[in-house]
Amino acid sequence: MLLQYIAIAILIFLSTALAGLVIVLGELFGPRVKTNVKSMPYESGMTPIGPGTRRMPVRFYLIAMLFILFDIEIIFLLPWAVVFRKLGVFGLVEMLIFILILLVGYLYAWKKGALEWE
Amino acid sequence: MTNLVLFLVLAVVAVVTALGMLLSRNAVYAALFLVLNFATVAVFYILLEAPFIAMTQVTVYAGAIMVLFLFVIMLLGAERLPGTEPLPWQRPLAIFLALVLAVEAGYLLFARRAAGGMFASAAPDFGSPQAIGTMLFNRYLLPFEVTSVLLLVAMVGAIVLTKKEKGGRE
Amino acid sequence: MTQADLYTLLPLIVLVIWACALLLVDLLIPRGRKGITAFLAALGLALTLGLTLAQVSAAGTAFQGMVVLDGFARFVNALLALTGLLGVGLAYGYVRRMGIERGEYYTLLLFSVAGMMLMAQAADLIVVFLALELLSIPLYILAAFARPKETSEEAGLKYFLLGAFATGFVVYGIALTFGATGTTSLSGIIAAASNGDAGLLLTIGAALILVGFGFKVAVVPFHMWTPDVYQGAPSAVTAFMAAGAKIAGFAALLRVFGLAFSSLSADLTAILWTLSALTMIVGNILAIAQTNIKRLLAYSSIAHAGYILMAFVPFGNAEVLPVSVAAGVFYLVAYTLTNFGAWAVVIALEKAEGRGLDLDDYAGLGRKYPALAAAMTVFMLSLTGVPPTLGLVGKFYLFRAVIAGGFYGLAVIGVLTSLISAYYYLRVVVIMYMREGEPERVSEPWLNLTWAASALAVVLISLVPAPLFAWASQAVFALF
Numbered sequence: 001m002l003l004q005y006i007a008i009a010i011l012i013f014l015s016t017a018l019a020g021l022v023i024v025l026g027e028l029f030g031p032r033v034k035t036n037v038k039s040m041p042y043e044s045g046m047t048p049i050g051p052g053t054r055r056m057p058v059r060f061y062l063i064a065m066l067f068i069l070f071d072i073e074i075i076f077l078l079p080w081a082v083v084f085r086k087l088g089v090f091g092l093v094e095m096l097i098f099i100l101i102l103l104v105g106y107l108y109a110w111k112k113g114a115l116e117w118e
Numbered sequence: 119m120t121n122l123v124l125f126l127v128l129a130v131v132a133v134v135t136a137l138g139m140l141l142s143r144n145a146v147y148a149a150l151f152l153v154l155n156f157a158t159v160a161v162f163y164i165l166l167e168a169p170f171i172a173m174t175q176v177t178v179y180a181g182a183i184m185v186l187f188l189f190v191i192m193l194l195g196a197e198r199l200p201g202t203e204p205l206p207w208q209r210p211l212a213i214f215l216a217l218v219l220a221v222e223a224g225y226l227l228f229a230r231r232a233a234g235g236m237f238a239s240a241a242p243d244f245g246s247p248q249a250i251g252t253m254l255f256n257r258y259l260l261p262f263e264v265t266s267v268l269l270l271v272a273m274v275g276a277i278v279l280t281k282k283e284k285g286g287r288e
Numbered sequence: 289m290t291q292a293d294l295y296t297l298l299p300l301i302v303l304v305i306w307a308c309a310l311l312l313v314d315l316l317i318p319r320g321r322k323g324i325t326a327f328l329a330a331l332g333l334a335l336t337l338g339l340t341l342a343q344v345s346a347a348g349t350a351f352q353g354m355v356v357l358d359g360f361a362r363f364v365n366a367l368l369a370l371t372g373l374l375g376v377g378l379a380y381g382y383v384r385r386m387g388i389e390r391g392e393y394y395t396l397l398l399f400s401v402a403g404m405m406l407m408a409q410a411a412d413l414i415v416v417f418l419a420l421e422l423l424s425i426p427l428y429i430l431a432a433f434a435r436p437k438e439t440s441e442e443a444g445l446k447y448f449l450l451g452a453f454a455t456g457f458v459v460y461g462i463a464l465t466f467g468a469t470g471t472t473s474l475s476g477i478i479a480a481a482s483n484g485d486a487g488l489l490l491t492i493g494a495a496l497i498l499v500g501f502g503f504k505v506a507v508v509p510f511h512m513w514t515p516d517v518y519q520g521a522p523s524a525v526t527a528f529m530a531a532g533a534k535i536a537g538f539a540a541l542l543r544v545f546g547l548a549f550s551s552l553s554a555d556l557t558a559i560l561w562t563l564s565a566l567t568m569i570v571g572n573i574l575a576i577a578q579t580n581i582k583r584l585l586a587y588s589s590i591a592h593a594g595y596i597l598m599a600f601v602p603f604g605n606a607e608v609l610p611v612s613v614a615a616g617v618f619y620l621v622a623y624t625l626t627n628f629g630a631w632a633v634v635i636a637l638e639k640a641e642g643r644g645l646d647l648d649d650y651a652g653l654g655r656k657y658p659a660l661a662a663a664m665t666v667f668m669l670s671l672t673g674v675p676p677t678l679g680l681v682g683k684f685y686l687f688r689a690v691i692a693g694g695f696y697g698l699a700v701i702g703v704l705t706s707l708i709s710a711y712y713y714l715r716v717v718v719i720m721y722m723r724e725g726e727p728e729r730v731s732e733p734w735l736n737l738t739w740a741a742s743a744l745a746v747v748l749i750s751l752v753p754a755p756l757f758a759w760a761s762q763a764v765f766a767l768f
Contacts, residue, residue, distance in 0.1 A: 005164060056192040058280050064186040065276040069269050071182040075174050076262065079251030091255050094262070101266040104308045105273040111315045114277045260297075260351040264406065264418045267304055271399050271422065274311065275429040278392045279444075 062114060073102055121165060128165075132158040145191045149184060156180035167240075170247045296350035296357040299339040299365060300405045306332035307398035314391030322389045326380045329394035330373055333401065337369035349411050353473050356411040360617075363763035364408040364539050367621060371535065372401040374628045374738060375528035381732035382524040382635050388434045397528065400426035404536035410543055413462045413472040420458060420504070423536050424451050427529050431521035439642065443520025450513045454503030461496030464489055474548040481551040494549045494556060501544075505537035507597060508567040511590045518586030523638055526582065527631030530589045531624040534596065538620055541600055542613060547767065553604020560601050561698060567594030568705040576712050581634050581645050584712060585627075588671055591709060592623055595702060598686055602693030610768045612689035614761040619682035621756065622670065622746070626679055629742030630667040633660060636729045636739065644728070650716060651725025660729060661720045663743035668713040670746050673706045678746045681753040 041048050080087070080095050087094075109115055132155060139151035156179045163172035243249050254262050294301065310332065314325045340362055349356045375397055383389040403422030410416045428451060432444020466472050468489035469480035481490060502510040518526045549556065571591030578584040599616025602608040637644045637653075654661040670679030683706065687699045749756055 056189065058193065060189040061186070061193055062276055062280045064182070064189045065280075066273065068178070068182040068186060069273050069276075071178055072269060073266075075177060076254075076265070078173060079170065079247045079254055081251075082247045083251035083255070086252070087255050094255055094259060097263055098266045101263070101270055101308060104311060105270040108311055108315065109273060109277055112277050112281055114281055257352045258354075258414070260354045261412075261414050261418055264415070264422065267399065267402070268418065268422055268425065270308070270311075271396070271425050271429075274392055274396065275425060278390070278396075278429055279432060279435065 059117070066109060066114065069105070070102075073099075125162075125165060128158050128161055132162070146188065149187050149191060152187070153180050153184050156184070168245045170245060170250050173247075292347055293350040295343070296347045297355060297409065298343065299336045299369070300402055300409070302339060303332060303336045303398060303402045303405070306335070307395055307402065310398065311392070311395045314395065317391060319389075322384075322391050322394075323380065325391040325394050326376055329398055330376045332398060333369050333372040333376065336401075336405075337366060337373070340365040340369060349475075353475065354412045354415050355406070355409040357409060359763035359766045360539075360542070361409045363617065363760060364535060365405045367624060368401055368404045368408065368532065368535055371404075371528065371532050371624055371628075372397060374624075374742075375401075375524065375532070377734040377738050378527050378628065378632055378635060379524035380734045381730070382522070382638075382735075383433075385730065386434065386522060386640060388522060390433075393430065393433060396426035396430055400430070400528075400532065404532050404539075407536040407543075408539040410540070411474050413465060413474070413477075413544070416540055416544060417455075417458060417462060419536070420455065420500075420540070423533070424455070424504070427451075427525070427533065430525040431517055431529070433525060434522045439520035440522065441520075443517045446513050447517045447521075450503060454500045454510070456500075457496050457503070458500030461493045461498075461500060464493030464496065466493075468493055474543060477548040478550070481549070490549075491552055491555050494545070494552055495559070497544060498556070498559070501537055501540055502563065505534055505541075505593045505596075506590050507563050507593050508570040508590065511567070511571070511593075514590055515583050515586040518589065519580065519582045523582065523631060523635050526586075527628055527635075530585070530631075531627045534589070534593065535620050535624065538596055538599075538616060541597075542616075542767075545600060545603065546609060546613060550604055550609075557601060557603050560597065560603060561695065564594050564597040564601055565698060565701045567591065567597060568701055569594075572705045572709045575709065578712070579647050581647060581650070581716070584647070584716075585630060585634070588709070588713075589627070591705065592671075594705075595619060595683065595686060596623070598690050598698060598702065601690060601695055601698060605693050606768065608689060608693040610765050611761070612686070612693065613767075614757070614764040615682070615685035615689045617760040617764060618685055618753075618757050621760070622678035622682035625742050625745050625749075626667050626670040626677075629663060629739050629746065630671070632735055632739035632742065633664045633667065636660060636731070636735055637727060638730075639728070647716060647719055648723075648725070649727060650719050651723035651727070652720075653725070653727050653729075654721035656727055657729055660739070663739045664720060665717050666743045666746055668716050670750075672710045672713045674710070676747055676750050678750045678753070681750050681757075685757060 076098065077095070080091065084091060135151045135155040135158060139148045139155060142148040142151060156175055160172045160175040160180065163169070163175060310325065310328055313328065314322075317324050343357065343362055347357045376394060379393060379397070383393055400423050403419050403424070403426070406415065406419035406422060410419050428444055428448040431447045432441050434440035435444070462472065465477065468487065469477050471477060471480060477490075499510065501507075503513075506514040518530065521529065545556070545560075568591055571587050571589075571594055575584055575587035575591065578587060596616055596619055599612045599619070600609075602612045634645070637649060643649075650664075653664070666677060669675075670677035673679045673683040683702070687702055690699045690702070
């Protein structure tokens with residue numbers, strides 16, 4: 001039963017291993033000279049002022065919100081995709097209506113400039 | 119046997135990441151621990167033969183919701199938690215409730231299990247993406263379509279409430 | 289999906305398509321000409337109203353038992369379409385004057401009406417939940433529509449947080465109900481409950497759903513959010529929200545409690561009795577202290593939720609419940625008309641930056657604008673329940689039904705709290721006629737039409753209420 005997930009397991013393993021490898025290689029071969037000045041955050045050459053963290057604009061939130069909404073759409077697409085043939089034309093029409101309604105939202109977001117970065 | 123080993127390893131990871139989330143003083147680290155925890159829980163779902171929920175867990179929770187969490191943490195500028203507790207009664211209450219939960223779970227596992235099987239095992243196809251698809255696109259057709267309208271409204275709301283109405287641009 | 293399925297939901301489907309199209313069409317309408325959007329929204333609602341009235345042959349359930357079309361659904365849908373029309377009419381001039389004119393206002397209003405109509409037709413708890421969300425989410429957004437005005441943002445946030453909390457209760461209740469009966473279908477719940485194998489779990493589930501609905505229709509002790517939200521939201525939104533959410537909440541209560549949970553009457557009658565009595569008492573007493581007209585109307589709306597809840601107290605009494613529910617439906621019509629009329633007057637006197645909302649601002653209205661003051665008097669009398677207004681007739685039918693069910697105490701509380709309410713409603717009238725002042729009103733055709741037509745309807749229908757009550761009864765009796 002679990003064997004069908006072996007491909008995913010290998011993928012997870014490989015990607016983790018690759019990420020780890022890159023970090024280890026960098027640590028091993030990269031030249032490292034630690035000074036106080038070097039570990040300072042880079043701010044165009046001047047000395048940083050104030051705390052390093054600051055409030056992010058609400059734009060990020062809007063992007064995340066749109067991401068969630070389309071993500072949920074994907075969740076609905078998955079069970080449809082696996083029984084797509086069994087459902088026939090009827091299932092296709094159902095999904096088309098679903099996607100059309102969300103397409104309205106997409107067009108709206110696009111026209112409103114919600115997908116642009118100011 | 120394999121399942122048991124897998125479960126034990128994952129259980130340790132899940133508990134450690136949950137503790138890591140609770141104990142980090144940096145909210146961003148806490149959120150990252152939570153991502154790891156969600157991913158572990160997703161594997162639990164696969165072990166329990168609920169692949170659709172596992173998929174949802176990864177895509178929606180570990181993916182989208184956590185992105186939103188991170189943005190909100192940064193939006194509020196609350197990466198560093200204050201050292202003091204804002205709600206002093208919260209900790210004892212949480213410990214008490216956790217104890218209640220542990221006792222109940224223990225009772226279910228040890229006392230009820232002796233009296234016979236606790237869970238009726240589900241049909242092999244139960245909860246598979248195919249079964250869910252068949253249900254969703256036949257019996258639950260209308261709720262499915264209403265969901266899309268709901269998503270549309272949420273999208274409009276997010277844009278209306280965050281986007282400035284600009285004078286010259288349309 | 290068959291033609292019968294489509295027929296059952298036809299007005300709703302048309303409304304949703306119309307709203308989607310309007311969302312896109314609005315993008316092409318230049319700023320400053322959003323009146324076109326308002327007109328198109330009104331056209332869509334009028335079309336929906338027409339289609340609803342044309343659905344004469346009741347088709348029963350559709351979409352695999354998810355929704356139902358019956359006389360009650362038709363009646364409520366027609367009332368909801370009317371509510372939407374009045375909501376657009378009130379908003380048309382108001383949003384422009386307040387500088388918050390955006391096309392989305394009307395689109396969101398249409399979606400909210402769609403959610404309310406879905407609620408009226410729901411035959412499954414999943415649909416009840418989705419309808420609840422579809423009607424609420426646009427309202428949260430509309431409440432915050434006057435952003436970055438702080439009171440409006442606060443209203444939106446408060447409404448959203450508490451609304452989401454309430455939805456959580458509903459979902460939990462639905463889950464427990466499903467656990468107890470193995471189904472979410474309302475007719476399935478009736479069957480499972482009559483087998484007697486549901487027990488405590490079903491009762492807890494029902495109680496949790498009741499808490500969630502209680503939040504939505506602002507029943508004491510779940511009313512805390514109402515004054516702040518009603519005051520902070522733009523007045524046109526509040527008017528729509530007060531009427532629409534009550535109608536949809538009533539429909540949900542009837543579908544879920546009046547029908548599906550009727551086997552639980554032994555447990556729930558006392559709870560409903562207490563909620564209804566508390567709501568009438570607390571709402572009316574707290575209203576006395578208000579000096580802001582929006583807050584006053586908010587508490588008045590809470591109090592009226594109590595009166596409307598009365599309709600469900602004879603729960604489980606198969607003889608009386610249909611009559612009392614019919615009375616409740618009639619009361620909803622009376623409340624909707626009166627509510628919109630009163631808010632139209634409030635909007636006519638409201639200035640930018642939230643001025644013109646104190647009761648003192650109504651001083652001298654009787655001398656300067658006799659017609660407007662007369663209309664406001666009618667609405668205040670109707671909210672109190674004094675002849676010759678629809679409010680009195682509604683209360684009469686309600687109290688009569690409750691007494692027929694043997695709930696004398698509740699009827700007495702209803703009468704006594706109405707007497708209390710006379711104090712603060714009539715104070716508005718006294719201020720309008722007895723005090724000197726220089727009020728400034730706004731005169732816009734749609735606004736004037738709303739208050740004038742509402743006032744006329746409130747008086748005229750009260751003179752011959754029998755046909756409307758007969759229609760309401762006919763709509764309700766078929767359910768039982």
